[in-house]
Amino acid sequence: MTSATDWCVVAPATRIDRLEARFHGHAYSPHRHDTFAIGITLSGVQSFHYRHGHRSSLPGTVIVIHPDELHDGHAGGDTGFQYRMLYVSPALIQTALDGRPLPYVSGGLSQNDALRRAVCGLLCSLDAPLTPLEEENGLIDLAAALDASGDARRERSRVTPDRLAAARVRDYLEHHYRHPVTLEDLERLAGQPRWTLTRDFRALFGTSPYRYLTLRRLDFARRLITGGSGLSEAALTAGFADQSHLTRAFKQAFGVTPSRWRALLSQG
Template structure:
């Protein structure tokens, strides 16, 4: 971070949701997909990205809502670079807050709705410290409420309601065994649900397939291990990947950068503050 506009990324202390702050001068991420809601706010510059067959530009104060399993990229819209904060919320947390109703959907990926701005700022203001448990729960509940209130697409309800019990059993099993090999036979045995129905219901409730969900949980562990300073090969093997190459391919598809690039972007709060002091960035 020796240069005024050096790229950097600060990851907040972990809670049930992931929060980060980052600044990029030019290209940030290649096309990739999360299995979470990626919801954030641009603080300065122009944050540009391809999303749902269009080209979006987020200006300061604009809220970005990227839905699970939607392909997108990211880069600066002009020479100034861009600075933003983002939170990643699993669909399961939104489902819990909505009582199993259809996941909300903001088609364009951008919003300037004041209620949504307030809900996002609430969860992203104090990024240097972990969220208090009650603070986080209240923030998630409010975020789910305003997402639903601002949803501009009412998806048709399926003829048969998804089996939430079976889907939750599958999710819990994947969480507990993400470092192991898991098959659809295993999920059928655990849930008592036929595999194709289970896969359909899992995607309807959690926004992605069981396989993608398992891969992302492994990659969560990879990122934790890399941040702790272990080698890329050790991180790959400890997370259940066959080898480092397998992990690197999955990492790029999920996050749009290589593991080594992500490691180089990570900074501690002192570096973050130094980087902010060098520019004219704003705080929430």
């Protein structure tokens, strides 16, 4: 059940999704998504399980959740917590880094001043969409700060991924997520066997082609729900078999059901 004091406000859409929310007690069930989730705690204690540990973020602490990493969310105290968060495609970070491997902040929490400034710059106001130049400069600052504060000891793959082949697959998924897609289709498009394709895609974009496709469908369904569509209509329009299929996938990706997401928006 959604508390009357729990709410969520979503900023006007650009290439970066941004939101502010407040929760008491349980916030999100364990889930994973294909974007970086990067934000800052505004008040209270924001607690979550991440990479086999329990983290607690205090006001001013930057949170960095990497793509495809399982995590949840709950209040670390009776007063609840409030935060702002942005969700950034790994492709945007990699483009800003000119194709270098994705940076990695292993602990999930950071006190790095440059990273905090970059995050706050993109989250300073949620009332209006970011201008193209504001967004582009903010992404460059964010990518540079992540790269500088990342864990340099993380083992990198010795195999250079095929960026062009993976990008062709990503672009195809971006434009065909509402239609059936097979791995054979993607193999032909990439000119690679499925194992190579999946390995390169994950290295460059942080998740598998299948999860990337599922998340594009979920993003579309979430926009439909936010715009007032019914859950069943949103499920079918976005390419899911039915409403129950959407509900399972939605909770796995975002940690809440579609109906709770709709309720949180109505209270924001």
